[in-house]
Amino acid sequence: MSDLSMTVAQEQLVHLSPTPVINLGHLNLDSVTRSGVIDEIAKACRDLGYFQVINHGISQSVMDCAVEAASDFFKLSSEAKEEFASEDLRQPVRYDTSSKDSISMSRAFLKHYAHPLSDWIQYWPEKPTIYREYMGKYAVEVRSVALQLIEAILEGLGLGKEYLNEQFQEGSQLLSVNCYPKAPQDPVTIGLAPHSDYGFLTILLTSCQGLEVVDRSSNSWKTVQQLPHALHVHVGDHMEVLSNGQIKTAMHRAVLNPEESRISIASIQGFELHEKVACAKELVDKQNPAKYKESSFSDFLDHLTANMDNKHRNFLESLRM
Ligand SMILES: O=C(O)CCC(=O)C(=O)O
Numbered sequence: 001m002s003d004l005s006m007t008v009a010q011e012q013l014v015h016l017s018p019t020p021v022i023n024l025g026h027l028n029l030d031s032v033t034r035s036g037v038i039d040e041i042a043k044a045c046r047d048l049g050y051f052q053v054i055n056h057g058i059s060q061s062v063m064d065c066a067v068e069a070a071s072d073f074f075k076l077s078s079e080a081k082e083e084f085a086s087e088d089l090r091q092p093v094r095y096d097t098s099s100k101d102s103i104s105m106s107r108a109f110l111k112h113y114a115h116p117l118s119d120w121i122q123y124w125p126e127k128p129t130i131y132r133e134y135m136g137k138y139a140v141e142v143r144s145v146a147l148q149l150i151e152a153i154l155e156g157l158g159l160g161k162e163y164l165n166e167q168f169q170e171g172s173q174l175l176s177v178n179c180y181p182k183a184p185q186d187p188v189t190i191g192l193a194p195h196s197d198y199g200f201l202t203i204l205l206t207s208c209q210g211l212e213v214v215d216r217s218s219n220s221w222k223t224v225q226q227l228p229h230a231l232h233v234h235v236g237d238h239m240e241v242l243s244n245g246q247i248k249t250a251m252h253r254a255v256l257n258p259e260e261s262r263i264s265i266a267s268i269q270g271f272e273l274h275e276k277v278a279c280a281k282e283l284v285d286k287q288n289p290a291k292y293k294e295s296s297f298s299d300f301l302d303h304l305t306a307n308m309d310n311k312h313r314n315f316l317e318s319l320r321m
C-alpha cells in the first residue's frame with residue numbers, strides 16, 4: 001500500500017460517494033449485455049477508480065462466515081494473536097495492532113496469502129477453529145470474482161480479456177483482515193490513514209460503514225455506502241501502471257464507526273512475487289510514452305520495508321518516470 005495523503009485536505013466535509021453499482025451477473029449474458037457492463041466498468045475505473053458489484057455469485061452466508069471468522073480471531077487473547085506478530089513483511093501470516101506501519105492509526109490486522117490456498121492455509125491461524133474453513137471458502141470465491149473483473153477491465157482497455165492471462169491466473173492473492181474499534185466521541189476518527197493498494201484490484205467486504213474514498217472532482221472524502229450483499233472494488237497501483245495511467249489507483253481510508261466495531265476483509269490481487277508489471281506496450285506510443293518504471297510485488301515489499309517509518313512512503317510515486 002502506498003500513502004498519497006498529502007494530496008487531499010483531510011478536514012473537508014464528508015458525504016456519500018456516488019458509487020456505481022454493477023450487476024456482475026450480466027457479464028455472463030449475451031455479448032451486447034456483456035459489452036454494456038464492460039463499458040460501465042471501464043467508465044467507473046476511468047472516472048472514479050472504484051465501484052461496487054452485486055449479483056457476484058458469492059452467497060451471503062459465505063460472506064457472513066468470513067466476517068464471523070475474522071471477528072472471532074480478533075476476540076482471541078493478545079498472546080494468541082501475537083503468535084503471528086512480525087515486522088518481517090515477507091512472513092506468510094502477519095498480525096499487528098497499530099502504527100508501526102505508519103498508516104494503521106487504530107486498527108488491528110492479520111495479513112496472509114491465500115492463493116494457491118493449499119500452499120498457504122497451513123500457516124493460517126488454527127484458532128478460531130472455523131477460521132481456515134470459512135476464510136478459505138471466501139478467499140477462493142472472491143478470487144474468482146476478482147479474475148472476472150480483471151478480464152472485464154482488460155477488455156475495457158482494449159487489451160482483450162486473455163491479456164497476460166497466465167500471469168493473472170498464477171498471481172498472488174493477499175488477504176488483509178482488519179478490525180477497528182467502535183469510535184469514541186470524535187466526529188471523524190481515522191482507523192486507517194489514506195493510502196492506495198499496491199495490486200491490480202482490491203475487493204473489500206465490510207461488516208458496516210467506515211470506508212471512505214476520494215472524490216476527484218471536489219477533492220474531498222466521501223463515505224462509501226453499505227449496500228446489502230454488495231462488494232466494494234477499487235483499482236490499485238499496478239493497474240494504473242499497466243494501463244499507463246488511463247486508470248488511476250483509488251485512494252481510500254477507513255474511519256471508525258460510531259455505532260459498532262468494524263471488520264473489513266480486503267482481497268488484493270497481484271502478480272506472483274517476482275513477476276514485473278510494466279506499462280502495456282499496446283498503450284504506449286509517441287504521444288503516450290511509458291509513465292512508470294516496471295516493478296514487482298517483491299519490489300513493493302522492499303520499498304515498504306525501506307520506508308517503514310516514513311509517512312510519505314508512496315510506492316506509485318517511486319515508479320513515475
Ligand atoms: O477497512 C477498510 O474499509 C479499508 C481496508 C483497506 O484499505 C486495506 O486493508 O487495504
Ligand SMILES: [Fe+2]
Nearest residue numbers: 001196197266
Ligand atoms: Fe487499502
